[in-house]
Amino acid sequence: MISALPKEEVSTIMAKERQKMTGLEYMRQVMTGEMPPSGMGELMQFKLVDVSEGRAVFTIQPDERHYNGLGIAHGGLAATLLDSATGCAINTMMPAGRIFTTLEMKINYVRPMTRETGEVRCEANVIHVGGRTATAEGRIVDHEGKLYAHGTATCMLFRG
Numbered sequence: 001m002i003s004a005l006p007k008e009e010v011s012t013i014m015a016k017e018r019q020k021m022t023g024l025e026y027m028r029q030v031m032t033g034e035m036p037p038s039g040m041g042e043l044m045q046f047k048l049v050d051v052s053e054g055r056a057v058f059t060i061q062p063d064e065r066h067y068n069g070l071g072i073a074h075g076g077l078a079a080t081l082l083d084s085a086t087g088c089a090i091n092t093m094m095p096a097g098r099i100f101t102t103l104e105m106k107i108n109y110v111r112p113m114t115r116e117t118g119e120v121r122c123e124a125n126v127i128h129v130g131g132r133t134a135t136a137e138g139r140i141v142d143h144e145g146k147l148y149a150h151g152t153a154t155c156m157l158f159r160g
Contacts, residue, residue: 014036047060055123056085057122058081058085072114081120082150083105087153089136093126097159098159105152108150120140
């Protein structure tokens with residue numbers, strides 16, 4: 001299995017495999033465990049729970065490892081979660097051999113997250129895919145639908 005290999009080899013294999021399949025096929029394999037999560041997803045402990053054309057949903061349980069010096073989740077947790085979800089939503093729209101990178105993001109923080117918040121979901125949807133750029137929006141909500149952050153991302157598209 002791929003995940004049993006050294007991390008450097010896993011990243012190289014994943015990138016080569018992604019070139020052979022559409023973004024949606026790749027993201028579905030990540031969700032089912034056929035492909036391992038990205039290094040960032042593993043580090044942050046995001047879980048991809050839903051993926052379809054133009055949509056990606058991640059969950060995470062904020063806890064003390066995500067805290068800043070104020071005893072709340074660092075804004076980077078929400079930023080990374082939004083970047084990952086919006087990027088993966090855009091990835092689902094990419095044909096084989098076409099990849100992307102984040103060009104810019106805009107994030108609005110609505111309220112702080114802590115362990116007591118419980119599991120949050122980041123739901124991202126594609127707004128537009130053009131020849132050179134794509135945009136997506138995402139929202140981080142708790143189990144009751146309470147909003148914690150929302151944002152948009154613009155990604156630059158290119159051949160891998």
